[in-house]
Structures are given as structure tokens and as C-alpha cells.
Amino acid sequence: MKWIKWAAIRKLNLKYKVDLVCLQETKKENFTKLICQNIWGDSNVSWDSVPSVHTVGGLLCMWNNSDFEVDRRVKGRNFLMLVGTWIKDNLKLFIVNVYAPCDLVGKRDLWEELRQLKASNPEGLWCFLVDFNSIRSQDERTGSSQRSVGTYDSSGFNDWILDMEIQEIKSFGSIFTWCRPNGSVRSRLDRCLVSEKWLLKWPDSSQQVLHRDYSDHCPIILKTDLVDWGPKPFRVMDCWLKNKEYQRLVKEVWCGDQQLGWGSIDRTLSEDEVKSMKSIQQELWQVSFAYESLLRQKSRIKWLKEGDSNTAFFHKTINFRRHYNTIQGIFIDDVWVQQPKLIKDEAVKFFASRFTEEKLTRPTLDGVQFKMITHTQSEEMIAPFTDHELKEAVWSCGGDKCPGPD
Template sequence: MRHIIGREGADFVCVQETKSKELSDARCFSLWGDNKVRSMHNKGDEGSGSLLSMWNKEAFEYENHLMGTSFIIIFGHYIKSSSKCVVVNIYSPSTLNGKKSLWEDLTKVKMARHEPAWCFCGDFNAIRSRSERKGVRGRGEQTSELIGFNSFIDSTFLLDLSLVGKKFTWFKPDGTAKSRIDRVFVNEEWLQLWPMSKQYILRREVPDHCAMVVKSVEKDWGPKPFRTINAWFLERGFSRMVQDKWRSYSVQGYGLTKIKEKLKLLKSDLKSWNKDVFGNLDTTKRRIFQDLKALDCQDCLGGLVENDRLKRLELVSHLKENDKKIESLSFQKARANWFKNGDSCIRFFHSSLG
């Protein structure tokens, strides 16, 4: 286990069936590889069905926990992103009634709490489809198990993470049976925090189960390119603002390095300018319409003074400018969408040409 934790750089580890009534801190330090670990142990039925949850204290901050006959629920937050999350370590009973009782308990906890990101992992002793179990008899009980297990997943709004590696996670030592009873479920909020999350099935290093690792691996494509919005150039004073900002930057370096650092500073300033000055074009349009409506109502009631007439002309001018910006932005977005997704009718046109 220590080898897997070190190799994968794990921040949180869930172990099922430790077969231990008690686990000392020294033993957990040994399993983890250092003393930067905190743990929670559920001894189960005198060691049978026992569970162990361990986490890196420098990566995950514990807040509280709940413990049941077949689970440990740890509430806390991931320090690096300050994201609240919940990790549920599960070792399900083998009987159908025991599984149903576990599903009910977990559903109640999940529905009663308001934490955003949830992860359920461990040995569920259940399958979602018949293709996930080979060489095991008991068709009637399997049907009830399939229905109950899938119902639990749906009622708790859990999602099965994409699988990488082996199709099965448990193997009978003599090779006559195998199944996928170990797995990881998360909810949508978890995927919003870690959108590239997948469950990786490692090679079998213990007699019957394969270890699983959840990772969110994002490819590094290098620095993001510097982009602008064409509609910005239609804004009065935009070009002058950019020139003034560019001249104001004092950076160290030579040649392209200096330009790169200046572009980084300009990118940050443009984000602020886009929010504070350029603003939301649709919101601006609605505000102009409201001002025009107020002036028109005033004109109907008693007429407009010269200043109000000039103000109305200015509003109409701003409205035309705003519409040009919206048109430019829509055109740029349409081109970007086409480059990304292509023409949805392209197959039709190609077949017509043929």
C-alpha cells in the first residue's frame, strides 16, 4: 500500500477489510510512509468488515465525520482549492438485506446534508449489470440486487466515473469467477471541481481485489494564447487605454521575454476593463431602452427641454454603437463555434455533391 500511495501521490486513501480491531498512529504512519497523515478507523464486527480512511493533513482538512456499520463518511475541504467535499468509504455486507439497509442509510445521510461535492468509493458487493459478474450463480437475487443498487445510485444523483484499465475489480483466486464490485461514484458538483476525474484500475497486488485510483489528469498544452474581442475596438477610448497601459508596464528581460511578461499584465488589465467598463452588452442595451422609454413618456406628457432632446440623441447613438458591438461579438462567437464544432450539415452537403 505504501508503494501505491507514494507512486500515485495520494491525498486520500480508503481501505476496506483491514481485519484489524485497532490501528495505532504508528501503523498508519508506516502505511502512509510519513507522519503527515490523519486517519479514521471503523473496526466493524471485531475486525471483520473493518474500514480505514486516511488523508494527507497538508492536502485535506478534516471537519467532522459519521460512522455506520459499513461506512465511514469524512467531511472536510481540499486545501489547495478551498473546496468542500465529502469522501464516503464503503464495505458493503454480502447479504441482500444488508445491502438494502446500507443503501437506505447512505441515502438518508446524502439527502440530509448540503455539502456540494461527494465521492462514494469502496467495495459495494453489488453490480449494475449482469455483464459485470462472471462465473457467479444466483440469477434471482442478482435481479433484485441490480434493481436496488441502480435505484440507490439514481436516488442519490451519483455518477459512475469513467473506467480506465481492467473491466473487473475482483477475481476468485482460482480464476473461475470475477466481477466489478469495487467502484467510485461522484456527483455533478465533484465533476465541476475536478472535471477530468476517472477511476483507474491497477494491477492485482492482493489475492482477490484490484486497487483503484481516482485522478483528475489535465493535459498541459502550454501557455494559453493571448486573445482579444473584436467588439472591444468599437469602444471609445479602448485603443488609447491599451497604449497607455502598455507604456506603463516596467518589466525585466529582453526581446520576446519582455513582450510575454507585458502581455500577461495586459491580459489581467483587460479582464478588469471588460468587467468594469465594457460591461455586459445585453444589460447595457436594456438600460438604454429604459432611459429612452422614460424620455418618451416625458415627451408625451409635456414635451422635452433642449437638454433632454440632446440626451435622447446621445442615447440613440449609444444604442447603435452597442448593437454594432453585439453584432461583432455574435459573429466572432459564431466563427469560433464553427472552427470548434464544424458545420452540422456538412454530411448532407457532401452527399448532395456526390
Template sequence: MGGSTKARYLRQLIACEGAKFVCIQETKAKELSDAKCYSLWGDNKIGWLHYEGDNGRGSLLSMWSKEAFSYTSHLMGKGYIVVYGCYLKSNLTCAVVNVYANCNLSDKQSLWAELSNIKATSQVMVWSLCGDFNAIRSRSKRKGSTGRVTIQMTIQARLRVSIHSLILTFCLIFPLWDVQNREVSDHCAIVVKSMDKDWVPKPFRTINAWFMERGFCEMGDLKVWNKDVFGDINTSKKRILQEIEVFDCQDCNGTLTDSDRLKRCDLVSRLRELDKKLDSLIRQKARASWIKNGDSCTRFYHSTLRWRRLRNEVKGVEVGGQWCEEPSTVRLEAKKLFETRFKSTKDLGVRLDAVEFKSLSAEDNLSLITDFTEKEIRDVVW
């Protein structure tokens, strides 16, 4: 989190994925404040723990939503933060371990020995280990280095022996895993979900970013052009990032040609154009005017947009005395609500018998349909 770019990426990732628990390694920060953590998360309904490491090196940060995770206690040591608590949605007692393993062999062995002892003396059955283990499973996974592989199988064996069954239990509870693209870091963020919620996209009539696309003025059918030509900005951005990552891997292996470098430069240029379109879309969705002409205050628009989303968000409904967050059930109950509220009936219950309406007399009606005289026209014109 050494700069604003990484902090902005974290805020976007947390907001986009609706994160409930976040583990960050190598924060490079000696101290953190409530204000900094609240800024990263987007609101103040969170708990957090920070391990400062060795003068910022190997520092760790664990953050969680108080609405989703109830904190009980924690343990903290060199290279780890263990947070005990209850996952409120399923009333599940669990331990979330934020890990950063040093590259030094003896330090790794000490770390895993200490974590194994903590696990052995704990009554908690569900554990999640998140972080940077600084290890690979095989030589073929190593990139950009020719050093000896000395610790990988040791760590894998220790993991299998000590926490294999617990990780299996955790995978059954949180079966969805999504590895993000590398954008601002040399590591990939991993998103773990218990279920994939599809709320279907909301309709939006006009997008200012359309005017930034070449050929927009000559397009025919707007719906077809938007789907086939303009496309989804986020999907296009992910595809470009994946292509850039392929070129980066070739560069690490020394197989990147000059023509491939030119292609990579073109992809970076297209990525910048997509970022501009995405910023325009965010400003428009925030429904706020520019503070002044040319002021790209993205933090203001992100906070405004997040505030609107939090205010308008429907997380779930109560059905038969039970709270439900399943998207299909929420949509069905919302449909029933509006059908009931706006359903027409034969008897509207409105009586106008005693109401006296003003009416025009026969003389007034005749004056309205009589042709204009020449004198009346002259008086109006001159």
C-alpha cells in the first residue's frame, strides 16, 4: 500500500467483490490508523489488526466487516495474524490466518511449527490460511529465477499433515475461488466466495463513454453496436490485462520479441483508454456534477457512488419470519410487493357524489368556439 494507486485498487476490489474479510501482506507500513483502514474499506463498520513487522518489512493487515464477522480474539506473531471469530451468516466459528512467510528457510520452518502448535491447541475446527507463502509446488512454477527449490515440498507436506482436513472443510463452505489479474502488484489477489450472487444488471439509458468510442456517430442499431462494438468495459479490461500478463511471462523467460513488445505497448494504450471510459462511467453513475471544469476528483466520485449504492442496496428480505439474501427470492418478493401495491380492482373506493365541479356556461362555451374578429387580431398584433 505504498501509494495511492494500490490503495485505489484495493478500494475498488473490496467494493466490487463485497468483501467481508480481507488479508493484506507486505503493507510496508509501520503504523496504521482507523482513518486509513476506513478509507480502504469504504465505511467505518469494520474491525482491523495490523502487524508492523520488521520496520515495515513483512507487515500484515487483516480487516473484516463487523456485520459479517464477529471478532472473538486474536494471536499475533512474526509472519502471522490469527483472528478467531464467528461467521454470522452460517453461525460458524472459525479462524482466519493472515500469513507472510519469509524467504529464509529457517524462518519458514519456525513459522509453520508455531502455526501448527497454535492449531493443535485450538478447539476451532474451521481454519482459513491466506497470504504469501513464498513457496511453489514444483520447479515448473518458478519464473524469473534459477535458484534452488528447497522448501516447497516441506511446506506442502506440513500443510497436508497438519491442516488438510480443515482446509477441505473450509473449501466445502466457501467453494468458489477467483484469482484476480496482476494490475498494481507482482502478486495476484485471490477472492473466496461462499456463493455467486447474480442480481442481473440494472438498465442504464445513456452512457457518456459511448461518445469516446470511434465510430459512435456512424453506428446503426444502438443495442447491437453497444453489445458487439463498445462491449463491457470491465470484461475488455480483464481480457487486455490477461494478454499483457502473457507478454510479461514471456519477458521473464527472455522469449519476448520486438514485435511482441510493440503489441504490449498497444495493449497498454488501449488499457488507458478503457480506464478513461470507466472513470467517465463512474462519474455518471455517481450523479454528481464536476466541482470545477477539468477536476478529476476520482475519490469524491467513488465515495459518492459508494454512498448511493449503500443507501439504495437491498441486501435481503424477510420471508415467513426468516431473513433471506438469495437473489432469486429477493426479486420474487419485490415483484409480489409491487404487484400487490399496484394491482387494479373493480371498486377503487373513490366517491365524488358530493363534489361540485366548476363548469362552463353555454355563453362561455360559445365564446370559446366563435371565430376571431379582425379587431381582436389587430389588438393582439399591434
């Protein structure tokens, strides 16, 4: 049976051209070079593992050293951390493979151990590829009667994720990642959690839950590819309009070449130059206020109107909103598609069909008497808008965004 599972993993490795594989609950005490090469699909593989306790637990990580150069490994009973350099971008990565125990006490001990591990290594990009044997809400489990235990477990798990400053990346495919052989209980136990720096580098990160075959868990593919959707639409930020030089700058750039480059001064400034520097300092403050306004508008935070800007908070809000609004792909004829051109063509096809009507024979309403409006009401409906009505409509619009079609 194990050879069949290894062959299935090798097939996925070759199909998706993965750079790193993390396996949980291997139920194996040690792995040889031959076994890892057989699972990986070729001889160019490095690996490390955490042995199982008899037939319980066990972890295995495999990677290609030409892509990910591992220089440090940290092992615990329930986790295996790889620290190394992602060669393509010269980035320091922390990859943590986790298989949590089923009891709540054991989970909390593991959470605390991982919290201390991350706190002692604040730099770098973090990614947790985990089977925590925990759910985040009751929507992630069906068929279980132990709802009260699940609720208590979920609260602690969500608090730990918040305290770790990591977040679950967008997922598509199956909602549940594990099920009993008879299908009576299904849960979402496996997930990918990443740090904010990870999402800043790879904002299009997503996890695809594939169909399971020989295992009771579904395999998950973590993707970090940047998708090119073409030119982005131009947007005007309201902070630009508050700058007195805005119209002049737009006109100059539109009509001529924008002058690039910066100068530097290494001497004693004259009195006029000191005044100029003070003026520039004042302009810097104005630009800072404009930047705060820009962040406020992008983050869509309406309740924060005055005071200091919490830049880190704004950036997290912007990135979170941008990440979850990103379209990673769609199903076309039950096939997951991520190519932008195919998605755009399908969207055009969908809306074209919605707004295209076949020729139908419609019943007539001859002889049906309808209530009619009076002549005065008819004139009021086509009367020009008054200045008061226009002012009320404009003044009712939010100052940080464009009015909608309503």
C-alpha cells in the first residue's frame, strides 16, 4: 500500500513541478536515499525527516537544492523547520512542516513551542505547512457530534494564529481536507499559513486542495506564481487633488518630458538656500499628510479621521483586502483554470449570454387597462434637476471614493 501512495505523490510532483514537498503522518521511523528519490521522481533531491513513534506521526521534507539551499534544520517531536535561501530571489525562508497531536494539551504545548521559535527568528519569510488537527470554525467540520470541544479548540487555534501574525492564504478546491473512510465525518485540518512578509513578496499566493486518492487527507499545492492580468485601471487618489501643484504637474508631464534625477549639495548653505530648505521641509509634511490620506482611502477605514497614522496597520489591511479580492482562477467545465486570457474570455462569454435574448413570442397586453399618472406627475418626472437637489446628491457622497451607479 505504501508504494502505491509514494507513486501517487511522485505523479503529483512531476505534474505540478514542485520545488518542495512536506509530508505529515508518515508512520515511518526513517527514510533512505532510495525511498526519497522514488517519491521525488529523480535523483536530484535533498531530504530530512522526523521519525514516527511506532506507527504514530512522522514528518518528511524533500526539496531541490538548486532552488532552495537549506543551511539550518530545527526538529521537534511534532515539527520540522527548514531555514534556507530561496536562490532565485535571494530570500531567507522559514518552512515549517507540522503534524499536531489530537489532544488539546498537546496542541497547546506545540503552539507555544512554535511561538517561541518564531519569536527567536523575527527576520525572513515564514510558511507553515500544517496538519494541526484543528478547525477554525464549525463550518470546517461536518458530521461530528463533538461541537463543544471543537468550539473551544477553534478559539485557541485562532488566537494562536493572530498572536503569531500569520494568516491563511486563499484556498480553492475542496472545502474539507480530511474525511473518515466511510465519509461520515469531514474536516478542514490541513492548511498553509504564511507571514505578512511572505504575502508582500508573493501576493498571489494560493493553496489548491486536490481530490484525495489513497489517503484520508487531500493533497494541497501551494502556489506563489505572479499572474499578469494586463494593465491596471488608472485611479485618481483624492490626496492628489489637494496639492496645489497637481494640475500644473499633470499639464507639464502631458505636454513635455518629465525631468528625472536628483542633485546633491555638500557645502555651507546660503541664507536663501536655508529658507528654501525650510520651505521644502514644510512641503514634506504636506506630502506626509497626503500619504496618510492615501493609506486611509486604500484601506477603506472610515472610522479613523484624525490623529497619527498607523502605517503598519494600514498596510496589513490593504494587503489583506487585495489578497482576498484577487481572482486566482475559475472552474470552466469542472476544470480549474488560472490563465488570464481564458478567464477573461469566459467572463465575456458569460455576460454576453446573460444579456443576449433568444427570439421569443411574447403575449400582448391589448385591452388591459393600467392606472396612469397625471399630467402634473408626468411633467415632474422630466423636469430639470434643481441646484438644491444636485447639492444634496454631491454632498451625500463619501469624500474618499467615487460615487457608484446608484
